[in-house]
Amino acid sequence: MxxxxxxxxxxxxxxxxxxxxxxxxxxxxxxxxxxxxxxxxxxxxxxxxxxxxxxxxLPSVHDEVKNYTKRLKTVSEEKKKIGKMAASLIYPNDRVILDASTTVQACAEQIESIDCTIITNSINQAEVLSSKPQINIQLLGGTLQKEHRFLYGSSVVEKLSEYHVDKVYIGVVGISENGLTIAHEEDGVVKRKMIQQAKQVIVLADHTKLGITDFFRFADLQDIDLLITDKTPAKEFRELLSKNNVEILTADFEEGDV
Missing domain, CATH: 1.10.10.10 (Winged helix-like DNA-binding domain superfamily/Winged helix DNA-binding domain)
Structure with missing residues (x-):
């Protein structure tokens, strides 16, 4: 040979x-x-x-986190269904924080134009919401991460400390026994503060994120109140969430359903 x-x-x-x-x-x-x-x-x-x-x-392999614009082009029907379910949980007079993930943007796109307040560090979320006249938008000012289109830094964290909201919607790169993880530390620091300011913490993650651990941990499972995903997780993962008092909502995705 x-x-x-x-x-x-x-x-x-x-x-x-x-x-x-x-x-x-x-x-x-x-x-x-x-x-x-x-x-x-x-x-x-x-x-x-x-x-x-x-x-x-074999060497460790890390999936490349594409820039925000490229990720938007590949937003799946699963993410759209997760976003629709998440949007249905926002009611008149709610005060809500939205992070800068594409799954959370799928939620922003489907929020009805109702009298509520949305706080975000995402210039994309703010632009999407600007077409909904009844929604009051608070855009957090800070340093712009150009590739992934979010604002970060001490000014963002300090401003967040002034708000107390009903709900926060958080996207992740991974959610596992190691907690909630993200690729960029500066993004994770902002998400951590967002979680601290909310009465209810809602994580939006499609099935590909479950059981995954990425670079920077910004929260523990016990910090979450609700996970919205597209498929019923495996029994072991459901038991892990139950142990940490995390509820699950599943936006079941049927093949061919659009």
């Missing part, structure tokens, strides 16, 4: 088993330990593996 063929087979083995040892390479491909080590060196140079004592593992 040529080296190129062997390297492909080693990668296939890693994808199924997550790790491989020098001894396993020798046994699987009937080669010497020196040859096995040379194969691993080659794969390491190509950044395909991480070498360990006596073998190799």
């Amino acid at each position: 040529y080296q190129e063929e062997r390297l492909l087979s080693i990668m296939d083995f890693l994808k199924e088993n997550n790790r491989i040892s020098v001894d396993q390479i020798c046994s699987l491909f009937d080669v010497s330990r020196d040859t096995a080590r040379r194969d691993l060196v080659r794969l390491e140079e190509e950044k395909a593996i991480v070498r360990t004592r006596g073998g190799a593992i």
